[in-house]
Amino acid sequence: MAVAILTATVAAGGPPDLSGIWQVLNTADWDVQAHQARKDAPAGTGVVEGGGIPYQPWALAKKKENFENRATADPRVKCDLPGVPRINYTPLPFQILQGASQVKILYEYAHGVRSIYTNGTQHPKGHIDWWLGDSRGHWEGDTLVVDVVDFNDQSWFDRAGDFHSDELHVVERYTLADADHLNYEVTIEDPKVFTRPWKMSMILYRRKEANFQLLEYECYGFDYEQYYP
Amino acid sequence: MRVRLPGLLLGLILASVPAVAHHSFSAEYDVDKPITLKGTLTKLDWVNPHGWIYIDVKGEGGKVTNWAVEFGGPNALLRRGVRKTDFPVGVEVTVQGYRAKNGTATINGKSVKLPDGRDFYTGSSGPGTPEN
């Protein structure tokens, strides 16, 4: 069963092609909320719409505890897969490869892979504990809307200790602002942790250097490389 | 030339692809040390590359030891529609497997039988895994 490649452009009447290598230029990976510079993070005005993350009281206390322990407790320190949406805003590039029945996103960070099925299929029966969830996408006009569920509770949204439970539900919206910029909006919903859904938004920049390609960041291997000359 | 579809290996975890050896069975587990344990399920870790179930086993004098039982990656079970929640904590299970060489309370599991007769899985695949 050959899978046809989607090459339709806006001119041809099909959805826009998001293929290419993209990367953020913000400080969300360190802290998605507004923050001043600190020893382990540059300053940022935050990517959370409306300012603050609406934690339930117990969860706010947990976030503070995470923050105190972040140097060792952030799962990124162990090179764990950082979950969605954080894998989109690490300081490393990723490549969107858009086909007819799925959009594959391949990440330089620890060879992360997301398969966003756009063929009308539903999420498998839940619950499954995955690092990057299960993604099902569809087009609303020129916007790719991706519904993501089936997360484990292990990843953080940033170095600052913002976290979620395994009931996390993420909805992403990717819209080309122009040929080289993607508007990326994310709605976060987790009734165990937050009092209401909340949103992040940011820009993804196309990497335009000639012959640009993904390299590797196999961070969990750095300590072992010495044993394999 | 006949093409032997890997699908004929159904019955092994990760059945629809060729050998998915993750690491050498014999480096970690001792095929000369089979063991059968009866205990209650305390925890399930459905992770790759291999999942774990943990069982409390009552020893002599009532001392309880928590044993870790390794099984193959959960994806084959997940694809069959089986979920972690299908196996309630507290259920009594009978586990057969091979002891770890490092002497800890760890087994490479060959079978996990539930009271209703269901067998939970078929064991970790790896180079040198005994096929049952």
Next chain:
Amino acid sequence: MDSITSSITRNAVRAGFIAVLTCVAAMPAMPQLARTPDGQPDVQGFWAAEVGGTYSLVNPRRGGGRLREELLERQGKKPPTKQSRVVDSADGQIPYQPWARAKQKDIEDHIDSPTKQEYIDPQARCLPDGAIRSIFWSGYEVLQYPGYFVFVYDQNHPFRIIPLDGRPHIPEEVKLWMSDSRGHWEGNTLVVDVTNTNSKSRLDNEGDFASDKVHIVERFTFTDANTMDYRATIEDPSVYTRPWTIAARMVRAHREEPDYEQWEDACHEGERNADDSFLGKKTSPQEK
């Protein structure tokens, strides 16, 4: 570098092997494969090695075979011989320089009782297996896009994004687990030039290896829509006495499961510390 005719005259007599060679050497009229919009033969979908497993290149076996062989030997029965994946020598062996053969043997001798970190297979730490080993270890998904041929492996998901536009390789100082690849089509054969390999992963569990100067040329010949003959020629004058070639057949996988999807298969996050598992105190008397 075409060793097909010399292999036949060298009389490496294994029935299945000759059949494969005959198929490739005879090169029947190229099957008409569907095309992608940018003109590549369309071979997208799921594939797997017909004989998988990465325990050994010279004596490959499906997972589980080695222990069963040991048990057979204990019963005085001879285990069946397997066809080496190394196809350009009469003995099916890798042409190591003596020091390299000794190193491989040393690793092989310590597979079941590793005594130091160097003996632990990088695969046990979930490190990427490299271009050649990956194709035998798990099934994989082939995806094609304008100007790219992409592999995403089912287990652990390393991937290879292979540009087809003739761009140069990256600088040699950048060494990668999954190498740097450049491809082009010759009829129904995808030819891939592979460099920038860090060679920190093994070629198999038995300790076969290359150095980071290795140069590999792969040929993926799609003999029909569901079958592919894989050949890889490996050149590394610092390790081997001459270049050598791996060959194997790949087939489409999951043909009876049209709804099959690649699902997440994270590895190191859920893996225990290999040092504890392999180097911890042992109760077995086989400690070396």
